Amino acid sequence: MSTDPPLKELALHNITVRFGGLTALDDVSLRVAPGRIVGVIGPNGAGKTTLFNVICGFVNPTSGSLTLDGQPWRPRPHHLNRLGIARTLQGVGQFAGMTVLENVMVGARNRHAEREALTALERCGVARYAGAHPGALPYAIRKRIELARALVAKPRILMLDEPAGGLDSDEIRWLGTLIKEVGTTVLLVEHHMDLVMSVCDEILVLDFGRSIALGTPGEISENPRVTESYLGAPA
Numbered sequence: 131m132s133t134d135p136p137l138k139e140l141a142l143h144n145i146t147v148r149f150g151g152l153t154a155l156d157d158v159s160l161r162v163a164p165g166r167i168v169g170v171i172g173p174n175g176a177g178k179t180t181l182f183n184v185i186c187g188f189v190n191p192t193s194g195s196l197t198l199d200g201q202p203w204r205p206r207p208h209h210l211n212r213l214g215i216a217r218t219l220q221g222v223g224q225f226a227g228m229t230v231l232e233n234v235m236v237g238a239r240n241r242h243a244e245r246e247a248l249t250a251l252e253r254c255g256v257a258r259y260a261g262a263h264p265g266a267l268p269y270a271i272r273k274r275i276e277l278a279r280a281l282v283a284k285p286r287i288l289m290l291d292e293p294a295g296g297l298d299s300d301e302i303r304w305l306g307t308l309i310k311e312v313g314t315t316v317l318l319v320e321h322h323m324d325l326v327m328s329v330c331d332e333i334l335v336l337d338f339g340r341s342i343a344l345g346t347p348g349e350i351s352e353n354p355r356v357t358e359s360y361l362g363a364p365a
């Protein structure tokens with residue numbers, strides 16, 4: 131879907147992140163191949179958001195390295211858009227003083243992106259709100275606008291941070307269809323297991339910052355270690 135050179139691989143190599151005495155990620159490695167939908171799951175505090183923050187350059191690893199398309203890579207937040215990496219936020223941090231359309235245009239890569247922004251809003255089923263201000267809109271609508279803001283850049287890698295949070299089952303079903311149809315590489319942090327299991331090609335399971343499993347949804351759901359630490363217990 132992107133006009134960028136296609137992604138070859140995003141890889142994390144033995145990433146450790148320490149915040150003082152707390153190890154948020156402990157020697158975690160992950161390879162993300164083009165077109166794959168990769169889920170990252172685990173209990174609260176397992177390190178999922180920290181892993182996203184490392185890929186976005188918000189957090190520098192204490193040790194370990196990243197490569198993008200086989201080249202050593204030090205992520206910087208202000209380079210992500212140019213590299214074709216877009217991320218949605220757990221909340222819906224939209225600018226209250228701007229219209230929905232203007233908010234989506236913020237995510238675009240060229241200045242005159244009104245047409246692209248409208249297309250992204252249409253794709254997310256919320257084009258009719260283009261002229262509204264996001265603060266006045268229901269949460270589920272603002273989540274869709276947040277998705278449109280990420281999609282407008284036609285990212286090579288779409289990073290979704292708990293996109294199902296606060297949505298009802300119909301909205302989550304819509305979201306699952308969109309994720310599968312979006313046609314780009316997706317990284318998905320999510321607690322909603324039905325969504326993760328139905329859309330992901332592979333899943334990384336974190337527990338106390340450690341990678342305890344990596345596999346297909348079928349492999350993950352049958353992994354006793356995962357069941358014990360996460361799937362068997364309430365999230």
Ligand SMILES: Nc1ncnc2c1ncn2[C@@H]1O[C@H](COP(=O)(O)OP(=O)(O)OP(=O)(O)O)[C@@H](O)[C@H]1O
Pocket residue numbers: 149152153154172173174175176177178179180181
């Ligand atoms: N900037 C920070 N400074 C100190 N500790 C942090 C920081 N960011 C995260 N942590 C800690 O690192 C650990 C991992 O947090 P993280 O937010 O990555 O977990 P998570 O799996 O995303 O959790 P949740 O499912 O609740 O969002 C937690 O113990 C958290 O309190």
